[in-house]
Amino acid sequence: MTYVISNNSNIYNVQAQKASSISSQTGTTSYQDLDTSDITYTCDSSASKVVYEYTVNFVRTSTFGVGSAKLLEYNTTTNSWEDFSNSTYASFGLATSSGYSRNNYTFKFVLDSWTGDKQLKMQWKMATGGLKAHHSDYVILINNISNSSYLIKPFLVVYSIK
Amino acid sequence: MSYKVELKQGDIVKVKNSKVSSITKQIPTMSYVTLTGSEIDYEPEPGSTWVIYDIQFLAHSRNSQHLGVLSVLTYEESGSESDFEYRYTGDGYNDGGYLLRYKFLIPAYTGSRTWRFKTRYANGTNWSQDYHEDEDGNQYFPSVTMYSIM
Numbered sequence: 001m002t003y004v005i006s007n008n009s010n011i012y013n014v015q016a017q018k019a020s021s022i023s024s025q026t027g028t029t030s031y032q033d034l035d036t037s038d039i040t041y042t043c044d045s046s047a048s049k050v051v052y053e054y055t056v057n058f059v060r061t062s063t064f065g066v067g068s069a070k071l072l073e074y075n076t077t078t079n080s081w082e083d084f085s086n087s088t089y090a091s092f093g094l095a096t097s098s099g100y101s102r103n104n105y106t107f108k109f110v111l112d113s114w115t116g117d118k119q120l121k122m123q124w125k126m127a128t129g130g131l132k133a134h135h136s137d138y139v140i141l142i143n144n145i146s147n148s149s150y151l152i153k154p155f156l157v158v159y160s161i162k
Numbered sequence: 163m164s165y166k167v168e169l170k171q172g173d174i175v176k177v178k179n180s181k182v183s184s185i186t187k188q189i190p191t192m193s194y195v196t197l198t199g200s201e202i203d204y205e206p207e208p209g210s211t212w213v214i215y216d217i218q219f220l221a222h223s224r225n226s227q228h229l230g231v232l233s234v235l236t237y238e239e240s241g242s243e244s245d246f247e248y249r250y251t252g253d254g255y256n257d258g259g260y261l262l263r264y265k266f267l268i269p270a271y272t273g274s275r276t277w278r279f280k281t282r283y284a285n286g287t288n289w290s291q292d293y294h295e296d297e298d299g300n301q302y303f304p305s306v307t308m309y310s311i312m
Contacts, residue, residue, distance in 0.1 A: 002164045013172040014311045016212045018267050055265050057249075100228075100254035106265050139248035140232050140284060142194055150248060155267040157214070157311075159174070 010162040015041060018155035024135040027067055027126040034069070034133065036154045037122035047113035047160035054122055057152040058092060059102040059137040065129030066093040066101075071109050074119035084111070084120070095128055102137045104152065113160065120158075169209070173312040176207045180306040188293040189224070190281050194234060197293065199304035200279035206270045210310035213268040217279050219304035221251075221291045222259035229258040230289040232282050235266050237275040246277075252289070259296065270310065277308070 019036040037054050058067060071088035072081045088109050094101040107122065124133065138148040169175060182199040197219060206213050215235060223229045231251040236243050249264050264279075283290035295301050 002166050004166050004168045007167050007169055007173050007175065009174055011174050012170075014174055015172060016267055016311055018212075053265075055267070059250075063254075094253055094256060096253075096256050098254045099256055100252060102250055102252040104249050104251065104264055106263065136248060136250050137252070139234075139250055140282065141248070142234055142236065142243075142245050142280075152247065152249070155265075157265075157267070159172075 011159050012162065013044070013047070014157065014159040015039065016155065016157045019153040022134045022151050022153050024151060025133040026061060027065070027124065027131045027133070029126055031070070031123040031125045034122040034124055034154065036156055038119070039121070039156055039158055040117050040119045041158050042117050043114050043160060045115055046162050049161040050111045050113050051159050051161065052109045052111060052120060053106055053157045054154065055104065055106045056133060056154040057104045057136060058131045058133055059135050060100050061130035061132050064095055064097060064099040064101065065131035066091060066095045066127045067124050067131050068127050069107060069122055069124040072121050072123060081121070091127060093129070093131055101131065169207070169312050171312055175210070175310050175312060177307065177309040178202060178204055182303055185294045185301050185303055187295040190283050190290060190293070192282060194280040194282045196278045196280050197304060200306055201276060202306050202308055203274055203276050204308045205274040207310040207312065210270040210312050212311040213270055214307070214309050214311065215266040215268060215277055216263070216307045217304065218261065218263040219293060220296065220302035221262055221293050222297055223257050224290045224292050225288050226257045228252070228254045228256070228289045229260065229291050230283050230285060231262065231291060232284055233264070234280050236278050236280055238278070239273065239275045261302070
Protein backbone atom coordinates (compact mmCIF):
# COMPACT_ATOMS: atom_id res chain seq x y z
CA MET A 1 0.00 0.00 0.00
CA THR A 2 1.23 3.48 -0.86
CA TYR A 3 0.14 6.53 1.10
CA VAL A 4 0.15 9.87 -0.71
CA ILE A 5 1.08 12.74 1.58
CA SER A 6 1.06 16.44 0.80
CA ASN A 7 4.24 18.42 0.42
CA ASN A 8 4.21 20.42 3.66
CA SER A 9 6.54 23.29 2.78
CA ASN A 10 5.49 26.70 4.01
CA ILE A 11 6.82 28.15 0.74
CA TYR A 12 4.56 27.32 -2.18
CA ASN A 13 2.95 28.59 -5.37
CA VAL A 14 6.34 29.52 -6.81
CA GLN A 15 6.11 31.21 -10.21
CA ALA A 16 9.27 31.85 -12.21
CA GLN A 17 9.85 33.54 -15.55
CA LYS A 18 12.93 34.51 -17.50
CA ALA A 19 13.45 36.66 -20.57
CA SER A 20 13.91 34.53 -23.67
CA SER A 21 15.80 37.34 -25.39
CA ILE A 22 16.81 40.76 -24.20
CA SER A 23 18.14 44.11 -25.35
CA SER A 24 19.95 46.63 -23.21
CA GLN A 25 17.87 49.54 -21.91
CA THR A 26 19.43 52.93 -21.25
CA GLY A 27 18.19 54.77 -18.18
CA THR A 28 16.41 58.11 -18.43
CA THR A 29 14.98 60.58 -15.94
CA SER A 30 11.53 59.02 -16.46
CA TYR A 31 10.47 55.64 -15.15
CA GLN A 32 10.60 52.75 -17.63
CA ASP A 33 9.33 49.20 -17.31
CA LEU A 34 11.83 46.50 -16.46
CA ASP A 35 11.66 43.58 -18.86
CA THR A 36 10.21 40.32 -17.46
CA SER A 37 9.14 41.98 -14.20
CA ASP A 38 5.43 41.95 -15.16
CA ILE A 39 3.42 39.09 -13.66
CA THR A 40 -0.17 38.34 -12.75
CA TYR A 41 0.08 36.35 -9.55
CA THR A 42 -2.78 34.44 -8.02
CA CYS A 43 -2.70 34.32 -4.24
CA ASP A 44 -4.82 31.92 -2.19
CA SER A 45 -6.23 32.24 1.31
CA SER A 46 -3.44 30.15 2.89
CA ALA A 47 -0.80 32.77 2.18
CA SER A 48 0.33 35.28 4.79
CA LYS A 49 3.01 36.93 2.66
CA VAL A 50 3.99 37.07 -0.98
CA VAL A 51 7.66 37.45 -1.91
CA TYR A 52 8.57 39.14 -5.19
CA GLU A 53 12.22 38.73 -6.27
CA TYR A 54 13.46 40.29 -9.50
CA THR A 55 17.05 39.77 -10.66
CA VAL A 56 18.59 42.20 -13.14
CA ASN A 57 21.96 43.64 -14.18
CA PHE A 58 22.90 47.32 -14.38
CA VAL A 59 26.15 48.79 -15.65
CA ARG A 60 27.54 52.27 -16.14
CA THR A 61 27.08 54.27 -19.32
CA SER A 62 29.18 57.08 -17.91
CA THR A 63 31.78 57.08 -15.17
CA PHE A 64 29.13 56.87 -12.46
CA GLY A 65 25.45 56.23 -12.02
CA VAL A 66 22.73 55.74 -9.43
CA GLY A 67 19.31 54.41 -10.37
CA SER A 68 15.95 54.18 -8.63
CA ALA A 69 13.58 51.24 -8.91
CA LYS A 70 10.07 50.68 -7.66
CA LEU A 71 7.31 48.07 -7.56
CA LEU A 72 3.92 48.84 -9.07
CA GLU A 73 0.53 47.14 -9.09
CA TYR A 74 -2.26 47.39 -11.62
CA ASN A 75 -5.45 48.97 -10.31
CA THR A 76 -8.31 47.19 -12.07
CA THR A 77 -10.77 49.86 -10.92
CA THR A 78 -8.95 52.79 -12.48
CA ASN A 79 -7.29 50.64 -15.16
CA SER A 80 -3.93 52.20 -14.42
CA TRP A 81 -0.63 51.33 -12.79
CA GLU A 82 0.05 52.65 -9.29
CA ASP A 83 3.03 52.50 -6.96
CA PHE A 84 2.59 49.43 -4.78
CA SER A 85 3.44 51.39 -1.65
CA ASN A 86 5.81 54.06 -0.43
CA SER A 87 8.07 51.35 1.01
CA THR A 88 8.71 49.39 -2.19
CA TYR A 89 11.39 51.65 -3.65
CA ALA A 90 15.09 50.86 -3.97
CA SER A 91 18.17 52.65 -5.21
CA PHE A 92 21.37 51.14 -6.58
CA GLY A 93 24.71 52.09 -8.14
CA LEU A 94 27.59 54.39 -7.30
CA ALA A 95 27.67 58.18 -7.43
CA THR A 96 31.41 58.32 -6.79
CA SER A 97 33.33 60.11 -9.51
CA SER A 98 34.79 57.33 -11.72
CA GLY A 99 32.81 54.78 -9.69
CA TYR A 100 32.17 52.64 -12.80
CA SER A 101 29.20 50.87 -11.24
CA ARG A 102 28.52 47.37 -12.58
CA ASN A 103 26.49 44.86 -10.63
CA ASN A 104 23.77 42.24 -10.60
CA TYR A 105 20.88 42.92 -8.24
CA THR A 106 18.03 40.91 -6.79
CA PHE A 107 15.26 43.24 -5.62
CA LYS A 108 13.21 41.46 -2.97
CA PHE A 109 9.87 42.75 -1.73
CA VAL A 110 7.89 40.96 0.99
CA LEU A 111 4.24 41.90 0.52
CA ASP A 112 1.10 41.34 2.54
CA SER A 113 -0.97 38.62 0.88
CA TRP A 114 -4.16 39.18 -1.06
CA THR A 115 -6.90 36.97 -2.44
CA GLY A 116 -7.18 36.40 -6.17
CA ASP A 117 -5.12 37.96 -8.95
CA LYS A 118 -2.81 40.92 -8.74
CA GLN A 119 -0.64 42.25 -11.55
CA LEU A 120 2.79 43.52 -10.53
CA LYS A 121 5.79 44.97 -12.33
CA MET A 122 8.91 47.05 -11.71
CA GLN A 123 10.13 50.30 -13.22
CA TRP A 124 13.41 52.16 -13.00
CA LYS A 125 14.93 55.53 -13.82
CA MET A 126 18.17 57.41 -13.38
CA ALA A 127 18.75 59.44 -10.24
CA THR A 128 22.17 60.69 -11.33
CA GLY A 129 24.77 59.75 -13.92
CA GLY A 130 24.18 57.00 -16.45
CA LEU A 131 23.30 53.29 -16.28
CA LYS A 132 21.85 50.73 -18.63
CA ALA A 133 19.94 47.59 -17.75
CA HIS A 134 20.69 44.02 -18.84
CA HIS A 135 24.16 44.80 -20.20
CA SER A 136 27.26 43.33 -18.50
CA ASP A 137 29.79 45.99 -19.57
CA TYR A 138 31.92 43.06 -20.64
CA VAL A 139 32.74 39.51 -19.68
CA ILE A 140 35.64 37.20 -20.39
CA LEU A 141 34.42 33.83 -21.64
CA ILE A 142 35.94 30.61 -20.35
CA ASN A 143 37.87 30.32 -23.63
CA ASN A 144 39.51 33.68 -22.74
CA ILE A 145 37.65 35.67 -25.39
CA SER A 146 36.41 39.07 -24.22
CA ASN A 147 32.77 39.84 -25.05
CA SER A 148 31.71 43.49 -24.68
CA SER A 149 28.16 42.88 -25.90
CA TYR A 150 27.17 40.18 -23.43
CA LEU A 151 23.62 40.60 -22.11
CA ILE A 152 22.25 39.08 -18.92
CA LYS A 153 18.65 37.94 -19.08
CA PRO A 154 16.55 39.19 -16.15
CA PHE A 155 14.25 36.85 -14.29
CA LEU A 156 11.49 36.95 -11.73
CA VAL A 157 10.55 34.55 -8.94
CA VAL A 158 7.37 35.08 -6.93
CA TYR A 159 6.15 32.80 -4.14
CA SER A 160 3.76 32.61 -1.23
CA ILE A 161 4.53 31.95 2.43
CA LYS A 162 1.92 30.28 4.63
CA MET B 163 3.84 0.14 2.95
CA SER B 164 5.33 3.17 1.26
CA TYR B 165 4.78 6.88 1.19
CA LYS B 166 4.73 9.18 -1.80
CA VAL B 167 4.89 12.95 -1.46
CA GLU B 168 2.34 14.65 -3.66
CA LEU B 169 4.03 17.52 -5.50
CA LYS B 170 2.07 20.35 -7.03
CA GLN B 171 2.98 22.98 -9.59
CA GLY B 172 4.77 25.81 -7.79
CA ASP B 173 6.28 23.65 -5.04
CA ILE B 174 9.93 24.01 -4.05
CA VAL B 175 11.61 20.64 -3.65
CA LYS B 176 14.97 18.97 -3.34
CA VAL B 177 16.69 21.83 -1.52
CA LYS B 178 20.43 21.27 -1.28
CA ASN B 179 23.08 23.39 0.39
CA SER B 180 26.80 23.53 0.04
CA LYS B 181 28.61 25.17 2.90
CA VAL B 182 32.24 24.81 3.85
CA SER B 183 33.29 23.99 7.42
CA SER B 184 36.40 26.15 7.28
CA ILE B 185 37.60 28.89 5.01
CA THR B 186 40.72 30.89 4.24
CA LYS B 187 41.26 33.95 2.12
CA GLN B 188 41.08 33.14 -1.58
CA ILE B 189 43.00 35.24 -4.09
CA PRO B 190 41.81 35.03 -7.70
CA THR B 191 44.09 35.02 -10.70
CA MET B 192 43.86 36.07 -14.35
CA SER B 193 42.36 32.64 -15.13
CA TYR B 194 39.02 31.29 -13.95
CA VAL B 195 39.28 29.38 -10.66
CA THR B 196 36.45 27.74 -8.74
CA LEU B 197 35.31 29.81 -5.79
CA THR B 198 35.77 27.81 -2.60
CA GLY B 199 32.46 26.39 -1.43
CA SER B 200 30.66 26.91 -4.73
CA GLU B 201 30.76 23.36 -6.09
CA ILE B 202 27.60 21.32 -5.79
CA ASP B 203 26.28 18.17 -7.45
CA TYR B 204 22.62 18.54 -8.27
CA GLU B 205 19.99 16.43 -10.02
CA PRO B 206 16.64 18.23 -10.40
CA GLU B 207 13.41 16.71 -9.20
CA PRO B 208 11.77 14.89 -12.14
CA GLY B 209 8.99 17.02 -13.59
CA SER B 210 10.40 20.30 -12.32
CA THR B 211 10.46 23.39 -14.56
CA TRP B 212 13.29 25.48 -13.14
CA VAL B 213 16.31 25.11 -10.90
CA ILE B 214 17.78 27.90 -8.78
CA TYR B 215 21.49 28.27 -8.01
CA ASP B 216 21.94 30.91 -5.31
CA ILE B 217 25.41 31.84 -4.05
CA GLN B 218 26.58 34.38 -1.51
CA PHE B 219 30.18 35.29 -0.70
CA LEU B 220 32.37 38.15 0.48
CA ALA B 221 34.74 40.19 -1.70
CA HIS B 222 36.78 43.32 -1.12
CA SER B 223 39.22 45.35 -3.13
CA ARG B 224 42.71 43.87 -2.84
CA ASN B 225 44.73 47.06 -3.08
CA SER B 226 42.16 49.47 -1.66
CA GLN B 227 41.46 50.81 -5.14
CA HIS B 228 39.04 49.03 -7.47
CA LEU B 229 37.05 45.81 -7.70
CA GLY B 230 36.45 43.56 -10.73
CA VAL B 231 34.69 40.26 -10.08
CA LEU B 232 34.41 38.53 -13.45
CA SER B 233 32.53 35.29 -12.93
CA VAL B 234 30.82 32.40 -14.65
CA LEU B 235 28.54 29.61 -13.52
CA THR B 236 29.65 26.36 -15.16
CA TYR B 237 28.39 22.81 -15.11
CA GLU B 238 30.10 19.53 -15.73
CA GLU B 239 28.10 16.75 -17.31
CA SER B 240 29.50 13.44 -18.52
CA GLY B 241 33.03 14.76 -18.06
CA SER B 242 32.50 17.85 -20.20
CA GLU B 243 32.32 21.39 -18.78
CA SER B 244 30.06 24.11 -20.21
CA ASP B 245 29.39 27.72 -19.28
CA PHE B 246 25.86 28.65 -18.23
CA GLU B 247 25.90 32.42 -17.55
CA TYR B 248 28.33 35.17 -16.72
CA ARG B 249 28.26 37.99 -14.20
CA TYR B 250 30.46 41.03 -13.66
CA THR B 251 30.56 43.19 -10.56
CA GLY B 252 32.97 46.08 -10.57
CA ASP B 253 33.65 49.52 -9.19
CA GLY B 254 36.40 52.10 -9.52
CA TYR B 255 38.28 54.21 -6.99
CA ASN B 256 35.87 53.01 -4.35
CA ASP B 257 37.89 50.52 -2.26
CA GLY B 258 34.70 48.48 -2.37
CA GLY B 259 33.67 45.69 -0.06
CA TYR B 260 30.70 43.60 -1.11
CA LEU B 261 28.62 40.77 0.25
CA LEU B 262 27.82 39.48 -3.21
CA ARG B 263 24.77 37.37 -3.95
CA TYR B 264 24.10 35.99 -7.40
CA LYS B 265 21.02 34.03 -8.34
CA PHE B 266 20.72 31.98 -11.51
CA LEU B 267 17.46 30.64 -12.95
CA ILE B 268 18.30 27.45 -14.81
CA PRO B 269 15.90 25.51 -17.04
CA ALA B 270 15.33 22.07 -15.51
CA TYR B 271 17.43 19.25 -16.93
CA THR B 272 17.68 15.50 -16.52
CA GLY B 273 20.46 13.68 -14.74
CA SER B 274 23.14 15.04 -12.43
CA ARG B 275 25.44 17.98 -13.07
CA THR B 276 28.31 19.39 -11.06
CA TRP B 277 27.88 23.16 -10.77
CA ARG B 278 30.81 25.48 -10.08
CA PHE B 279 31.02 29.24 -9.73
CA LYS B 280 34.32 30.46 -11.12
CA THR B 281 35.90 33.90 -10.91
CA ARG B 282 38.89 35.82 -12.18
CA TYR B 283 40.01 39.40 -12.50
CA ALA B 284 40.87 41.23 -15.68
CA ASN B 285 42.99 44.34 -15.53
CA GLY B 286 45.82 43.84 -13.09
CA THR B 287 45.84 43.55 -9.34
CA ASN B 288 44.54 47.07 -8.79
CA TRP B 289 41.28 45.82 -10.34
CA SER B 290 41.16 42.62 -8.30
CA GLN B 291 39.82 41.46 -4.97
CA ASP B 292 40.17 38.96 -2.16
CA TYR B 293 37.41 36.60 -1.10
CA HIS B 294 36.02 35.24 2.17
CA GLU B 295 37.81 37.69 4.49
CA ASP B 296 37.28 41.34 5.21
CA GLU B 297 40.11 43.84 5.48
CA ASP B 298 40.60 42.94 9.15
CA GLY B 299 40.91 39.23 8.36
CA ASN B 300 37.45 38.32 9.62
CA GLN B 301 35.91 35.47 7.67
CA TYR B 302 32.59 34.92 5.94
CA PHE B 303 31.62 31.42 4.87
CA PRO B 304 30.41 31.27 1.25
CA SER B 305 27.20 29.33 0.76
CA VAL B 306 25.25 27.86 -2.13
CA THR B 307 21.62 26.79 -2.19
CA MET B 308 20.03 24.88 -5.05
CA TYR B 309 16.42 23.79 -5.40
CA SER B 310 13.89 22.69 -7.97
CA ILE B 311 10.67 24.50 -8.81
CA MET B 312 7.82 22.24 -9.89
